[in-house]
Amino acid sequence: MTTETTNTHADKAYEAEALIGQDIDAYLLKHQHKSMLRFITCGSVDDGKSTLIGRLLYDSKMIFEDQLASLENDSKSVGTQGQEIDFALLVDGLAAEREQGITIDVAYRFFATEKRKFIVADTPGHEQYTRNMVTGASTADLAVILIDARQGVLTQTKRHSYLVNLLGIKNVVLAVNKMDLVDYKEERFNEIVADYKIFADSIGMSAFTAIPISGLAGDNIVDKSVATPWYTGPTLISHLEEAPLNDTLMAERDFRMSVQWVNRPNLDFRGFSGLITSGTVRPGDAIRVLPSGKTSTIKSIVTMDGDLEVATVGQSVTLTFNDEIDCSRGDIIAASDAPPEVADQFEATIVWMAEEEMLSGRPYLLKIGSNTVSATITEPKYEVNVNTAGQLPSKTLKLNSIGVCNISTSKPVTFESYSDNPDMGGFILIDRMTNATVAAGMIHFALRRSQNIHWQAVDVDREAHAAQKNQTARLLWFTGLSGSGKSTIANLVEKKLFAAGKHTFLLDGDNVRHGLNRDLGFTDADRVENIRRVGEVAKLMTDAGLIVMTAFISPFQAERQMVRDLFTEGEFIEVFVDTPLEVAEQRDVKGLYKKARAGNLKNFTGIDSPYEAPANAEIRVNTVEMSADEAADLIVEKLMAL
Known part of the structure; x- marks a missing residue:
């Protein structure tokens, strides 16, 4: 590129003279009341998303002289058009993106025309970055779906189109890019549009606007291209300037x-x-x-x-x-005359964004608007095959998976379906232990049973039951590795309390699996459900005024916290039977460690499944330092002192 060309572009750079001296006030006044359109570009890898955005920045005079010089130095010649600027480098900011020639993160860029301001999100095309694409699309008014004219409609094109439709973006532009590489043939453009329409109809996408473009050459981006005299529709910029905004519709x-x-x-x-x-x-x-x-x-x-x-x-x-x-x-x-719905159970689509898979029954924090409540998710009704829009059976959701589940919240929340109001129907799920966002969700509707089930008040409450027994109802939750001595110590504690005239009941892990939880295995998801059921049963027993003891490995902090949250402060007492793994394995009373080491027992805590030790248990006993009987005496002593 010559110095003359560079200076010419710099002279036109987005009214730069208006930013000098006293003209800045006039510049700000001129542009502050323009409407703002947020849109995303998406599509398969190498369809030209980053190049298109770079072209939009360039043609809207949003590149200043120093940026242009730096871009020229970083660019590689593309040869075919005699063009020395690689527009994609304006957007691909990560070193890994430039090295691989792909988009990884969501890149946001601002530009403006005389009619409107824009924020564009360049979203990644690879399937492994689907969560990034969903993040970029969550606030968009419009989506530009690019298709390489040489390749046509690809799997990732369908995937992103499905996600765009799922996220409620009604205004869709089908930008058939790289028309210069197919000699601007009208037949090829029409063929691609017809193929895409078949898929769009199958997913319920009601309408889209198709535009033939070349991001590299600039055809039909800002000005009508002489190379496509057969195309009579709008240019991309003119369509973006006239597209309706979500705020206008809402x-x-x-x-x-x-x-x-x-x-x-x-x-x-x-x-x-x-x-x-x-x-x-x-x-x-x-x-x-x-x-x-x-x-x-x-x-x-x-x-x-x-x-x-x-x-x-x-x-x-x-x-x-x-x-x-x-x-x-x-x-x-x-x-007042048109309120939204209120419910504590509803069906929703969930996009899973965490490396760790979803565990049904595990409590998460659900944030919808400014409201945050505790929520649990059922096993997925089905997982969506985004490439085909088909339904797959699934017991969990993994990174980038999309599924339909039922969600139950700890208290009623106010919402509208996501399709009617994204701000009141969209939510995120947060891991209670790490505060990391693990999923995004879109509410469909309230479950009918949430409206039909109501809490029945009773006259004889838990306090009355406990007073009749002359005791305070509590739950002693024994946790520790297999072989740590939980069941032995819990049994001794019950005997001592029973001898002291207390009304008690012991729920043992193995015993419960013979009846209530006989349908559950030992996967992480089954362990979560095992603890959830036991926690609910223990809650009912304490409602009857009993002192309840449970002896379960209960390896996950989140599930122990879930049970703790069922009780008022001081009623849940965590007893950590702290026994090192090597000591528990030496005991191996049931021969379970031997089977696990031999590979004959999968998902065994301490071997191929983790144990998250309590950080702040109310009572801690170490069976290496004391006998089971001494441990039981210590627990009873501390319980009586509470």
Whole structure:
């Protein structure tokens, strides 16, 4: 590229002169009220996503002279068009991306035209980075799905199209790229569009706009190409400038706002702050706070710039009510005559994003809007084969897998189906121990049984049962490796408490598997369900006023915490029978370690399945340092002192 060409491009660089001196205010005023379109580019590897975005940045004059010089130095000549700029390098920022010539992370770039501002996400094409693609698509108004004109519709094209449709992106552009490499043949373009339409119809994609382009040569990107006189549709930029925004569509729906903060600067003011996700609101409007169902009317709409007469989707405001009603963070303020649903069980599609596979029955944190609750997931109804849109049987979900499951939450949540309102139907799942996001989900509908099952109040409660027995109901949860002495010590503890006149019951791991849990194996998922069932049974027994003892390996901290959460503070007492693996293996009373070492017993804790030792157990005993009887005496002594 010549110096003259470089200077010419720099002279045109996105109104750069407006940024000099006093003109900056005029520049900001001109552009601050433009609408913003968020869109993604996706498709198979080497379809030209990064090149297209680089071309958009270049043609919209978003590259300054120093960037252009650096890009020229980093580029490799593509030869066929005499073009020396590799536009993909503007987007592929990771060293690994440049080395491999692929996109790995989601790259966000900003550019603008005279009519609109844009944020574009370049999403990876490889199947192993599906979670990255879902992240990029979650906030998009539009998707540009690229197809290499030489290759046609590929498996990854279908995969990304399915995900785009799943995530509710209604505005789809089918950009048939690299038309220059097929001599701009209309027949090839029509063939690809027809093939894609067959697949689009099969997944319920109602419409798409097909545009023949060349990201490298710039055909039909900004200006109409003379090489495609047979194409009469819009250029890519003109279509992006006119595409409807999600905020515009959501403004026509019923009013919804998720409360993020209760604003109480003094005793004279109490407001509820949040982002309006749909509809509009005015002073005097009747509203309903969910899940409580309390009603009131809007007194004022408060902002830093003064009170508003109307507020709409996308605005962050503080609302005040004419009545003193309860409203907290996580609640939804909605139009009184058209409230969203409230339920604690629903069906959802889940995209699994963690290296560790999903365990049905394990408690996770579910974050929907500003509300966070505990939730458990059922075994998947089916896993989706994204390449064919078919349904596969599955007991779990692994990294990048997509499945349909039922979810149960610890308390009712307010929601709408994701297809109607992504902000109120989309959620993430968080691992309780690591706080890592493990999945993204989209709610379909509430389960009918969640509306039909209600808690029945009883007159003789757990306190009355315990008082009749002259004791405090508790759960002693014995945990430790196989052979640590859990069952022996728990049995001795029960005998001592029984002799002292206490009402007790012992739930032993092996005994329970003969009946209640006889259908469960020893996979991680089965272990989780085993502990969940035992925890619920133990809770019922403590409701009867009993002192309950359980002796289970219960290897995972998350499941022990799940059971702990069923009880009020002080009722759950974790007893860690701390015995080193080598000592437990030497005892091998049941011969289980020998079988596990020989490979005849799979998923055995301590050998090929992990044991997560308690970090802060209420009681810890070491059977190397004391006998079983001494350990039992210590546990009883500490229990009586509580």
